[in-house]
Structure formats: structure tokens, C-alpha cells
Amino acid sequence: MREFAAELATGTGDPGPYAPFPHRVISRTKETADTTTLVLAPVGGGKGARFSPGQFNMLYAFGVGEAAISMSGDPSEEGTLVHTVRAVGNVSTALSRLGPGDVVGVRGPYGKGWPVDQMRGKDVVVMAGGLGLAPLRPVIYELYAHREDYGRVEIIYGSRSPAELLYYDEIQSWRTRTDTRFQVTVDSADRNWYGDVGVVTQRVPDARFDPARTIALMCGPEIMMKLSAQALEARGIAPSDIWLSMERNMKCAIAQCGHCQFGPYFICRDGPVLPYARIRPFLAVREV
Amino acid sequence: MSSVRRSIGSRLVLERSDFPRLLEGLGIRGYVTVGPVVRDGAIVYGPISRVEDLPIGWTDRQEAGTYRLERRDDGALFGYTVGPHSWKKYLFPAHERLWTAERSPEGFHILPRSEPEPRYAFLGVRACELAAIRIQDRVFDGAFKDPGYHQRRSEAFRIAVQCTQAGNTCFCASMGTGPRVEADHDLALTEILTGSAHYFLVDVGSERGAELATDLPLRPATEADIRAVDDLLEKTTASMGRTMNAVGLRDLLLGRPEHSRWTDVGKRCLTCTNCTLACPTCFCSTTEEVPDLDADRVERWRRWDSCFTLGFTHQGRTSVRTSASSRYRQWLTHKLASWHDQFGTSGCVGCGRCITWCPVGIDITEEVAALRKEEPVAVSAGGTR
Ligand SMILES: Cc1cc2nc3c(=O)[nH]c(=O)nc-3n(C[C@H](O)[C@H](O)[C@H](O)COP(=O)(O)OP(=O)(O)OC[C@H]3O[C@@H](n4cnc5c(N)ncnc54)[C@H](O)[C@@H]3O)c2cc1C
Ligand code: SF4
Ligand code: SF4
Numbered sequence: 298m299r300e301f302a303a304e305l306a307t308g309t310g311d312p313g314p315y316a317p318f319p320h321r322v323i324s325r326t327k328e329t330a331d332t333t334t335l336v337l338a339p340v341g342g343g344k345g346a347r348f349s350p351g352q353f354n355m356l357y358a359f360g361v362g363e364a365a366i367s368m369s370g371d372p373s374e375e376g377t378l379v380h381t382v383r384a385v386g387n388v389s390t391a392l393s394r395l396g397p398g399d400v401v402g403v404r405g406p407y408g409k410g411w412p413v414d415q416m417r418g419k420d421v422v423v424m425a426g427g428l429g430l431a432p433l434r435p436v437i438y439e440l441y442a443h444r445e446d447y448g449r450v451e452i453i454y455g456s457r458s459p460a461e462l463l464y465y466d467e468i469q470s471w472r473t474r475t476d477t478r479f480q481v482t483v484d485s486a487d488r489n490w491y492g493d494v495g496v497v498t499q500r501v502p503d504a505r506f507d508p509a510r511t512i513a514l515m516c517g518p519e520i521m522m523k524l525s526a527q528a529l530e531a532r533g534i535a536p537s538d539i540w541l542s543m544e545r546n547m548k549c550a551i552a553q554c555g556h557c558q559f560g561p562y563f564i565c566r567d568g569p570v571l572p573y574a575r576i577r578p579f580l581a582v583r584e585v
Numbered sequence: 586m587s588s589v590r591r592s593i594g595s596r597l598v599l600e601r602s603d604f605p606r607l608l609e610g611l612g613i614r615g616y617v618t619v620g621p622v623v624r625d626g627a628i629v630y631g632p633i634s635r636v637e638d639l640p641i642g643w644t645d646r647q648e649a650g651t652y653r654l655e656r657r658d659d660g661a662l663f664g665y666t667v668g669p670h671s672w673k674k675y676l677f678p679a680h681e682r683l684w685t686a687e688r689s690p691e692g693f694h695i696l697p698r699s700e701p702e703p704r705y706a707f708l709g710v711r712a713c714e715l716a717a718i719r720i721q722d723r724v725f726d727g728a729f730k731d732p733g734y735h736q737r738r739s740e741a742f743r744i745a746v747q748c749t750q751a752g753n754t755c756f757c758a759s760m761g762t763g764p765r766v767e768a769d770h771d772l773a774l775t776e777i778l779t780g781s782a783h784y785f786l787v788d789v790g791s792e793r794g795a796e797l798a799t800d801l802p803l804r805p806a807t808e809a810d811i812r813a814v815d816d817l818l819e820k821t822t823a824s825m826g827r828t829m830n831a832v833g834l835r836d837l838l839l840g841r842p843e844h845s846r847w848t849d850v851g852k853r854c855l856t857c858t859n860c861t862l863a864c865p866t867c868f869c870s871t872t873e874e875v876p877d878l879d880a881d882r883v884e885r886w887r888r889w890d891s892c893f894t895l896g897f898t899h900q901g902r903t904s905v906r907t908s909a910s911s912r913y914r915q916w917l918t919h920k921l922a923s924w925h926d927q928f929g930t931s932g933c934v935g936c937g938r939c940i941t942w943c944p945v946g947i948d949i950t951e952e953v954a955a956l957r958k959e960e961p962v963a964v965s966a967g968g969t970r
Contacts (some may be wrong), residue, residue, distance in 0.1 A: 312683065313730060313732040313733070314696065314730070315684060316695045316697070319694065321692065359688070359692070360686075360874060360876050361872045364873070399692070400692020400693060402693070448717075517778065545905070546898050546900050548871055548872050548890075551728075551729040552927070553729065553868065555870070556897060556898070558915070582843065584907065584911035585905045585911075585915075
């Protein structure tokens, strides 16, 4: 990072808030057929920027472009950044192909994350659908690290199939903890799957929490979040206590490109995590 | 000449015959003067090196979907309203390089832009256009500063011109942005043509303006000059071609996403993007990665984008806003409603460009009037569920 700063200082101009900072890929883990987790560290050393769970970075693949990718690592770990990328297009595919030693650009962290301060002392429900687990993993680390700070914790993770489950070994070890219920369910599976089959909303009726003192966090496909929020609201959680991480096309991440607007909100600046109470009117309308 | 005070608030008179001195003064101070020029059948903004570059004796006639240049029967320099261009093309260029990345032993490094920013003098800025610049300042010069924008903006010398006639598609009076220039100008000119007299009342708005004025042969304005300006501006307000009731629009529009008028306008809108390109406040952009031939150097460019394109909301395998009605709704709701949440101001200054330059004549003031009409509550508002 220091070397890079020197580079910048020799320039006569100012790249402003748009310049990515080079980071080196330390390790790469293939999670599923199309999803990869990268661990990054700033080129030239240094601690790197701290982040709060739920925030994201713009990752830059040299010569290809940028994409918004959430932090998926442990927020208490200094010096490295962890990102989980699903290859869906040009940039995410290029990022997925990077291996140890390769350099990737990073700018961030951006956005407002999960309401960790409001969660303390309360029951917490975490609902993740598919890749939606990635931006929730930092808050799960926080919950486990300071388990005594929270009431009951229910984690419900749904995936299309067993083959698409992320962080498999880690989840297996988390599931052995008795102080937290971590449920995994898949939409469909063959006979080799011994776990639950069904969608995450089916797990809501018997989730254990005190609705008056619960904060719910969710990330996943919009329809999954909409149905989950409705199910939690039906169990008595106030819409202002249900938080969703939203996704929209994003170019700049600093409320200048206009792409990520959702109703009056810039997902990059006002979100990506927003309370259901504020976005419900817009979730109910098509093509916002 | 030297006995005339030139300081902020001074009101002075410049004869038309001395107008070239103003351009000379800007040139001597190193400004690149840009202003109105006739090109391709319209008054657009381009480089000005001589008075003759200005649209002398031209005016424009505008209506929803039409723009025509016409001859005036006098030699007015600024006898037109606003055209398809706005100053945003200088402050927020349609295409701009943000940085260059070069491969290096450490992977790559970023070379910042090194070319100097032009020092512009904007000649002929209208009240609504100064308001539009203030609005874009909140986007590009706020929490995250665009260094290029910031520098061009703070350097730009602004010579405003008071509108002595309103266009048919103008409604700045409704939006509270005009027609009188009241702030943010270095100098403000009011062009006065009466009989054989042709002169400019010059309002000094800044130290820089006062400094430039020291080069100009000026006389103090008389009571009669000042009355002439007030009369002209009153006449302009009275002849404003359009009006829009902007009161309470934020809540109204955000609360009516299912109004039938959205479907109606969606059937007329061609999603051509003209309105967003002509609008002086629209700021949406996209980025492009431009590789060099050997791929060891790439440039990152920013280009104007529009919420009317299908690709604007591309996500996964499809786009969020596929219908024309949803894109028009996004544009109008953003402009007149969510802009308040995001930037603490309306995004519309009432310049009328979107009305004139819409190929099918969609009129923002008419759409707002229609959207204001209450509809019987729909049985199942809200699409899903
Ligand atoms: C806050 C936030 C957090 C995210 N976190 C993660 C994460 O942790 N992991 C992850 O994998 N993803 C994440 N995403 C999603 C990720 O940013 C997108 O999937 C990203 O666009 C992928 O870029 P791409 O080039 O690979 O995909 P593409 O689908 O190719 O899109 C890239 C860009 O190209 C343009 N484009 C592509 N095709 C078209 C077309 N046909 N028409 C018009 N334009 C087109 C679009 O404008 C788009 O912005 C997140 C998104 C947000 C907003
Ligand atoms: S919306 Fe139309 S009238 Fe308003 S500022 Fe933009 S172009 Fe001008
Ligand atoms: S409103 Fe008119 S100018 Fe704007 S996109 Fe639609 S057709 Fe084009």
C-alpha cells in the first residue's frame, strides 16, 4: 500500500475516489462449480482497511472491469480481505480465475452494513439464500466470537442443492455448537442428502426467538427476502427490526453513477443493508 | 473610467460596441471562453473567440418536440433561450478518462490523469443553468469529490445572462430557479435594446468579476437602466410558457408508483434517452475499460448513461426495468421526488429541454399534472401478493 501511495504522489493529477488499490491473492478456494473465495492482502503490506459486516468493496480485474463484491471474511482479522465471487459475467469470471500471486484492485469499503450495535442483547435471526450467505458470514463470525452478547441465535441457510452449499466444512463445525441453531435446507436433493429439503421460509414457524426483542438479517434473491420478511413479520417481528441486503447494478459505489437506485435509496450509500420498514413499499412494486 | 467603482454588488453599464473588450479580458486572463453558437440548426455551446461567433440576431422557437431557429429583427447577442446543450458537457464531460492502469512487477499501478484541466469562462449562463450547476455540485462535489469536476467547477468564470424572454417550454418560475440570476455569477448581464440603444447592464457578483470589470469601459447604471431590467424580467416571468405545481411532489410521486399515467406515458415514450442527455442535472454514467493494443495498459473511461436504457439495470440474466413505463417512472420520480431525499433539492430546474427535445413531445409538466389527478384506489395495488 505504501509503495502504491508513492506512485500516486508522483502523478500530477488526482485519480480521486475512483482508483483501485492493488491487492495480491493469498489463497483461493473453490466453493462450488461457479463460486470461488479469494483471500487478498494489500500489495506492499499494511493492515488494509477495516470494515463492518455487510459492507462491500469494488473489486477490479485488470483489463476487464469492476464489480461490487461483499466482504465475506472475519471482520476482526487484520491484514486480509475475504471475498466470495460467483462467476456470472465478465468481471466475476475474471475474478474467479485469479490464483495465488495474482493482483486484483480493491476500493472500499462501501455502504452501510448490518445493525450490529442494535443486535446486542437481543435474539438474532439470520436468513441466507444461496450466495446471500457471503455478506452474512462476517456477522456470523461476530455472533460466534461474542456469543454471550446476544440472546438466542437462529441461522437458516437455504441453497438450491447440496452441491451449491458454500463454506461447507466451516458450517459443519458451526453446526456442532449447541449455543446456536444453524439450519441448512436445500430446495431439492438426491438420496445422498440427509438434511432438510424445502425453502428457508418453512423454517420460520418453529424458529425460537422473542419477536419483541429480535433483529432479523437476510440476504438472498429478492423474492426469497420478500417472503422471509413476510414470514417473520407474521411471527411478530417489527418491520423496522428486519434488515435486508439489497443488490442492484452498480458502477461507482459512491452515489454518482445513478445505477443502484431503489426507490429513493442508493444501494451503495444508503444500503446495501436497509430495514424492511423503509423498503417494503418499493419491494411491493414491480420494476423499481 | 477609473472613477467608477467596481465591486461586488456594483451595477454598471457596458455598451454593445465595447462588448469585444469583455472577450479580450477573459482571453488575457487565460480563460477558454465557451458560449452560444449556431450549429446544425440550433444554438449550442462551443468555443467563442469573437463577438461574431455569438448567435447575433437569432432566436429560437420551442414547443414540445420542436425547436426552430428564427431571425430576430434586431442584433441581440443573447436573444434566445436554452438549447439542447448545457454547461454540464464542460463540467461533467460526456466521455472522460478517470485513470490509466499499467502492468508492473507488483501487478499493476494506477497513473492518475496528468493533463491540465481547461480554465473555462462560461458566457451566457442562464439562472436555471446556474441552479443546475448547484445541483450537480451536490453529486460530484459532495462526500466524494470528483477531482476533475471540482477543479473545472471552481475555476470556471461564469458570465450569466438574464433571460429577457421566456421560451414556450420554460417553467423556471415554477421551480424557483429563475428567471432572475441572483447568485453564483461572476458577472451577470442584462441585454437592453431600445430604439438605437444597445447596451448591457452588468451586475458584479464576485471579486473575480470585479477584477475583470476593471478592464472594461463602464458607466454606473442609472435608475432608468435598473427599471428597464426589472421590467424585462417581470415580462419574462409573465410570459413563461409552462408552469408546474411542484408543491408536495416528493410524497405524491413516491406514493403513486401504480398510477395509470405511468402506463400511458410508457406507451408514448420511445426510451430514446434524449431527455436525460439534454437535461442539465441528469448525472448518470457508466464506465468502460479500454485496453491498449498490447493489453499492458488500460484506461478507465466514464461515459454518460441514461436510466432509459435496458442495460442500465442489468443484473444477472435480465434487467430490473424492462418496460418503458418503469423507466419513465424512474426518471420522473427520481428527478422530482427522490432527488430531495438524496441531495436535498429537486432535480429539475424548469429549463424545458426535456420537453423540447423529446421526439414525441412528452411534456414533464403535463405528466405531473396528470399524475396529480387522484385515481380510485386499485383493488390489488402492488403487483405481487
Ligand atoms: C452490494 C453488492 C454486493 C455484492 N456482493 C457480491 C458478492 O459477494 N459476490 C458476488 O459474486 N456478487 C456480488 N454482487 C453481485 C455482483 O456485483 C454482480 O454479479 C456483478 O455485476 C458481476 O459482474 P460481471 O461483470 O461478472 O457480471 P455481468 O452480468 O456481465 O454484468 C457486469 C456489468 O456489465 C453490464 N452488462 C452485462 N451484460 C449486459 C447486457 N446484456 N446488457 C447491458 N449491460 C450488460 C452491466 O451493466 C453490469 O453492470 C454484489 C452486488 C452488490 C450490489
Ligand atoms: S427535467 Fe426537463 S425541465 Fe427539468 S431540468 Fe431536466 S431537462 Fe430541464
Ligand atoms: S420521454 Fe421522450 S425524450 Fe425521454 S426517453 Fe422518452 S421519448 Fe425519449
